[in-house]
Amino acid sequence: MTLVLPIAEAWTDVGAVSDIPRRGSRRVPTPHGDVAIFRTGDGAVFALKDRCPHKAGPVSQGIVHGRHVTCPLHGMVIDLSTGEPTGADAGKGCAPPVPLKVEDGRILLGRT
Amino acid sequence: MSKERLVVIGNGMAGCRAVQEVLKRDPDRYEIAIFGAEPRVNYDRIMLSPVLAGEKTFADIVINDEAWYAANAITLHAGRAVTGVDRERGVVLAEGGLEAPFDRLILATGSDPIRLPLPGADLAGVVTFRDLDDVEAMVAAAKPGARAVVIGGGLLGIEAAYGLVRRGMAATVVHLVDILMERQLDASAGFLLASALADKGVETELDAVSEEIVGQDGRVAGLRLKDGRTLPCDLLVMAVGIRPNTALARAAGLEVNRGVVVDDQMCTSDPRIVAVGECVEHRGQCYGLVAPIWEMCKAAAAGLAGADGAYEGSVLSTRLKVSGVDVFSAGQFAGGEGCEDIVFRDAGRGVYKRVVLQDGRVAGAVLFGDATDGPWYFDLMRQGAAVDDIRETLIFGQAATEGLRGLDPSAAVAALADDAEVCGCNGVCKGAITGAIEGQGLTSLEQVRAVTKASASCGSCTPLVEKLLALTLGDGFQAQIGPKPVCGCTHHGHEVTRKRILAEGLKSMPAVMQALEWTTPDGCAACRPALNYYLLCAWPGEYRDDSQSRFINERVHANIQKDGTYSVVPRMWGGLTSASELRAIADVVDKFDIPTVKVTGGQRIDLLGVKKDDLPKVWADLNRAGMVSGHAYAKGLRTVKTCVGSEWCRFGTQDSTGLGVRLEKFMWGSWTPAKVKLGVSGCPRNCAEATCKDIGVICVDSGYEIHIGGAAGLHIQGTEILTKVATEQEALWAICAATQLYREQGFYLERIYKWMARVGLESIKAEVEDPERRRALYDRFAYSQRFARIDPWAQRVAGRESGEFNPLSRRMEFAPA
Numbered sequence: 026m027t028l029v030l031p032i033a034e035a036w037t038d039v040g041a042v043s044d045i046p047r048r049g050s051r052r053v054p055t056p057h058g059d060v061a062i063f064r065t066g067d068g069a070v071f072a073l074k075d076r077c078p079h080k081a082g083p084v085s086q087g088i089v090h091g092r093h094v095t096c097p098l099h100g101m102v103i104d105l106s107t108g109e110p111t112g113a114d115a116g117k118g119c120a121p122p123v124p125l126k127v128e129d130g131r132i133l134l135g136r137t
Numbered sequence: 138m139s140k141e142r143l144v145v146i147g148n149g150m151a152g153c154r155a156v157q158e159v160l161k162r163d164p165d166r167y168e169i170a171i172f173g174a175e176p177r178v179n180y181d182r183i184m185l186s187p188v189l190a191g192e193k194t195f196a197d198i199v200i201n202d203e204a205w206y207a208a209n210a211i212t213l214h215a216g217r218a219v220t221g222v223d224r225e226r227g228v229v230l231a232e233g234g235l236e237a238p239f240d241r242l243i244l245a246t247g248s249d250p251i252r253l254p255l256p257g258a259d260l261a262g263v264v265t266f267r268d269l270d271d272v273e274a275m276v277a278a279a280k281p282g283a284r285a286v287v288i289g290g291g292l293l294g295i296e297a298a299y300g301l302v303r304r305g306m307a308a309t310v311v312h313l314v315d316i317l318m319e320r321q322l323d324a325s326a327g328f329l330l331a332s333a334l335a336d337k338g339v340e341t342e343l344d345a346v347s348e349e350i351v352g353q354d355g356r357v358a359g360l361r362l363k364d365g366r367t368l369p370c371d372l373l374v375m376a377v378g379i380r381p382n383t384a385l386a387r388a389a390g391l392e393v394n395r396g397v398v399v400d401d402q403m404c405t406s407d408p409r410i411v412a413v414g415e416c417v418e419h420r421g422q423c424y425g426l427v428a429p430i431w432e433m434c435k436a437a438a439a440g441l442a443g444a445d446g447a448y449e450g451s452v453l454s455t456r457l458k459v460s461g462v463d464v465f466s467a468g469q470f471a472g473g474e475g476c477e478d479i480v481f482r483d484a485g486r487g488v489y490k491r492v493v494l495q496d497g498r499v500a501g502a503v504l505f506g507d508a509t510d511g512p513w514y515f516d517l518m519r520q521g522a523a524v525d526d527i528r529e530t531l532i533f534g535q536a537a538t539e540g541l542r543g544l545d546p547s548a549a550v551a552a553l554a555d556d557a558e559v560c561g562c563n564g565v566c567k568g569a570i571t572g573a574i575e576g577q578g579l580t581s582l583e584q585v586r587a588v589t590k591a592s593a594s595c596g597s598c599t600p601l602v603e604k605l606l607a608l609t610l611g612d613g614f615q616a617q618i619g620p621k622p623v624c625g626c627t628h629h630g631h632e633v634t635r636k637r638i639l640a641e642g643l644k645s646m647p648a649v650m651q652a653l654e655w656t657t658p659d660g661c662a663a664c665r666p667a668l669n670y671y672l673l674c675a676w677p678g679e680y681r682d683d684s685q686s687r688f689i690n691e692r693v694h695a696n697i698q699k700d701g702t703y704s705v706v707p708r709m710w711g712g713l714t715s716a717s718e719l720r721a722i723a724d725v726v727d728k729f730d731i732p733t734v735k736v737t738g739g740q741r742i743d744l745l746g747v748k749k750d751d752l753p754k755v756w757a758d759l760n761r762a763g764m765v766s767g768h769a770y771a772k773g774l775r776t777v778k779t780c781v782g783s784e785w786c787r788f789g790t791q792d793s794t795g796l797g798v799r800l801e802k803f804m805w806g807s808w809t810p811a812k813v814k815l816g817v818s819g820c821p822r823n824c825a826e827a828t829c830k831d832i833g834v835i836c837v838d839s840g841y842e843i844h845i846g847g848a849a850g851l852h853i854q855g856t857e858i859l860t861k862v863a864t865e866q867e868a869l870w871a872i873c874a875a876t877q878l879y880r881e882q883g884f885y886l887e888r889i890y891k892w893m894a895r896v897g898l899e900s901i902k903a904e905v906e907d908p909e910r911r912r913a914l915y916d917r918f919a920y921s922q923r924f925a926r927i928d929p930w931a932q933r934v935a936g937r938e939s940g941e942f943n944p945l946s947r948r949m950e951f952a953p954a
């Protein structure tokens with residue numbers, strides 16, 4: 026049996042922005058798969074489903090540059106704000122963005 | 138009828154400006170009294186920095202002198218703090234029992250500097266930076282030779298440190314974050330700022346957590362950091378931020394959040410009382426700069442004078458007041474959703490500019506080194522002006538753009554005047570270039586460079602010169618195919634990049650990107666790993682590896698698999714293993730439910746399908762059995778494949794297994810441009826397939842043949858003979874020397890056989906066969922190995938980068954759908 030903890034709030038505090046390295050990312054497991062949370066060199070934070078539209082690669086494991094992440098499996102360059110691949114791969118699906126807000130340096134994740 | 142009484146609490150920037158604005162609108166309406174806790178007239182607080190630096194005196198920064206108060210019949214209670222506001226009776230209570238009745242009240246109490254509650258914070262010599270008293274305390278402590286530590290690398294902290302250095306002190310800024318002024322600057326500009334400050338004598342400690350202020354005889358003696366170091370100091374300045382001063386408002390029962398809550402007319406929850414300045418919170422926002430205050434004061438004064446006026450919030454821009462360091466920042470300098478960057482760098486002049494566009498409009502800008510166009514960008518930003526038609530020239534500033542509006546890029550270039558400077562480094566104007574192209578029949582970029590020197594130095598005008606070639610020659614021009622750029626972020630190739638890292642002593646990624654004028658703020662997935670390697674190779678022991686610039690496999694020291702799990706390959710030195718190692722592997726496989734165990738093509742065992750979270754635990758068990766990382770993931774030394782050799786084999790001429798183990802034990806952990814695989818065969822039958830490895834050894838009776846440049850992957854090719862040596866020791870020297878040469882010359886991701894094709898076998902031979910050069914190469918390799926031969930698994934088992942392996946949070950793991 027899986028333990029189901031009722032979480033009433035629509036937003037869940039999943040940690041501090043500073044827990045994510047600049048130009049890096051961390052994962053948050055959810056019942057619907059991992060969410061990848063990215064922090065750019067500029068300190069902006071984004072959340073995407075951790076599933077590359079190409080072959081489901083974990084985009085959380087890619088290199089973050091500018092406002093993009095390069096998927097570790099076959100190198101699609103994904104726009105962090107839309108989850109869509111860019112350049113030659115534009116239009117080939119999307120790693121859907123997950124609602125996220127930052128308050129007082131804390132990251133709040135919406136329902137996935 | 139007697140005048141209404143207007144009382145102002147706070148004789149600072151906002152309080153006095155509000156009064157000025159009221160007087161402008163209705164000079165006779167109020168009888169005015171101002172209370173100020175500071176025992177002096179109204180002065181320009183932002184100019185305290187130049188006063189501290191000795192560039193100005195207090196007299197220079199007074200805004201309103203005594204004559205102004207007298208001329209406007211204002212009663213100034215200077216040096217008298219207000220202690221309470223009795224709203225029922227409509228009186229202000231001040232120190233010494235003074236009471237002042239009011240009809241209208243302006244709250245302008247500013248903010249208080251935050252004091253970190255560190256142990257030792259109350260020692261003598263610990264100050265903040267807010268008013269003239271603070272400046273005087275600092276100047277008194279600033280004896281030449283004395284040392285200051287400033288906690289806080291924001292605008293205030295930096296200006297304080299700079300001022301103290303100007304006063305003859307040694308000053309260090311200690312900043313919690315890894316970027317100076319991170320609220321205003323991106324990493325590139327922050328890096329440039331830190332170097333510019335270093336040139337001025339201000340040291341910086343980034344990513345540094347203050348733990349305790351150390352005292353001696355009741356006076357500050359140093360600051361102890363979390364990493365254990367203590368920075369000695371005679372003065373400690375806390376410049377870590379401000380907090381709206383809301384004590385009076387709160388006590389008087391006004392609505393207070395972070396600041397005193399006001400509406401668009403600057404009215405507090407009591408309509409008789411307005412508030413302006415840093416003490417307020419307007420639409421959820423508190424401000425710490427003067428520009429919004431001027432706008433607030435206009436709105437408040439309009440209300441006080443019975444007119445209409447509203448404050449609707451402010452967009453901010455910041456400028457640092459450190460002489461000779463030009464820094465500007467405005468708006469969304471770091472971009473965000475749907476933003477686009479335009480980056481310009483001029484290494485020669487130390488300039489970095491980044492303009493952020495959103496929906497075809499300027500959303501923000503950071504400028505370093507040349508902030509002349511700051512106000513122009515700020516203006517475009519506030520107007521929300523569409524800039525699509527000036528996008529090409531926007532980054533070059535107002536002067537370059539004006540007059541070109543509306544033209545397409547080549548038309549813009551065509552429209553440039555003949556005396557417009559194209560190449561800043563060599564001062565070459567457009568006419569000189571087009572003249573040379575036409576007059577001397579030039580057809581290529583190289584020729585233009587040779588004849589005019591345009592684009593021959595930093596190269597940032599190359600696109601412009603190419604456009605001029607295209608314009609002048611029409612179809613006769615074909616863009617140059619020079620050395621391939623490292624990636625789309627730069628026009629420089631690998632070779633130039635590597636050379637300049639060494640020649641110019643570039644020791645960090647931002648330094649390289651600035652010096653070589655990268656056109657993106659922080660590179661891409663292609664150049665960052667390359668630069669990281671080049672820096673690591675150039676500055677062993679000194680450069681701090683940037684794990685975020687490494688491909689995932691090298692970041693987590695395991696190979697990612699198609700399903701997001703990882704594979705783990707421990708070293709088996711020279712392909713040797715033992716019962717206890719095999720037992721430990723078997724135990725780990727059982728314990729962690731590892732689905733696949735495979736013997737690799739590199740003579741060792743691969744554990745496939747390990748979950749990322751389990752990696753450190755798996756490594757801990759393998760470490761305990763004496764095994765270390767096999768670097769199966771690394772652009773570095775992979776395997777040393779051996780055969781059994783003279784130890785067992787009836788044909789073996791030398792101890793090939795022993796040599797292989799010795800090579801691997803000496804060379805493991807080294808980073809190289811691409812992977813390096815070695816093979817050592819005990820005789821020419823070559824059972825270790827040494828002649829298709831990057832470097833191979835064929836043992837013969839008389840010694841060791843060293844082979845190089847084999848390939849057996851995407852491309853198949855046998856090795857060439859590099860050299861022949863008599864002893865095992867010499868074999869090790871030659872192999873390490875050749876590897877080091879490759880480390881220093883190879884382009885990132887270029888395997889040894891490709892490097893050899895590029896530089897030529899002869900040039901490699903010449904280095905390795907010359908005893909002195911071989912020695913020097915070997916020494917450099919050995920030196921860099923001092924920092925490389927460390928098991929990355931053991932480090933992670935010990936807790937390093939634990940965030941990489943653990944999820945950020947498990948709170949949503951079982952959340953209901």
Ligand code: SRM
Nearest residue numbers: 696704736737738739740741743769848849850851852888
């Ligand atoms: C595990 C192994 C196959 C096996 O099951 O035997 C293997 C597995 C991979 N090889 Fe290999 N190669 C393995 C031996 C080889 C060999 C044979 C050898 O080493 O004797 C070669 C030919 C020799 C050579 O290196 O050129 C080889 C030529 C390649 C290449 C082609 C390289 C080239 O420049 O031509 C790649 C692709 C690359 O590196 O870009 C590659 C890449 C890979 C990667 C890393 C693909 C990837 O990026 O994920 C595979 C990783 C799997 C994993 O997670 O462990 N592997 N690969 C072997 C591991 C050896 C080890 O113990 O470390």
Ligand SMILES: Cc1cc2nc3c(=O)[nH]c(=O)nc-3n(C[C@H](O)[C@H](O)[C@H](O)COP(=O)(O)OP(=O)(O)OC[C@H]3O[C@@H](n4cnc5c(N)ncnc54)[C@H](O)[C@@H]3O)c2cc1C
Nearest residue numbers: 147149150151174182183218219246247414415425426427
């Ligand atoms: C060193 C320094 C450099 C700065 N540089 C810049 C810059 O380059 N650009 C920029 O835009 N901004 C800069 N600022 C910030 C700027 O000075 C402030 O935003 C501005 O001064 C705020 O104005 P204010 O009137 O709200 O507060 P203040 O100017 O602080 O005035 C508040 C006054 O109220 C008095 N007061 C408080 N409580 C009471 C009480 N109970 N009774 C009587 N009086 C009281 C205080 O003593 C103080 O004099 C700088 C600040 C400092 C300290």
Ligand code: SF4
Nearest residue numbers: 698699737738850851
């Ligand atoms: S040969 Fe191809 S499929 Fe097999 S391990 Fe190497 S890279 Fe993977």
Ligand code: FES
Nearest residue numbers: 077079080082096
């Ligand atoms: S799975 Fe992401 S690029 Fe293939």
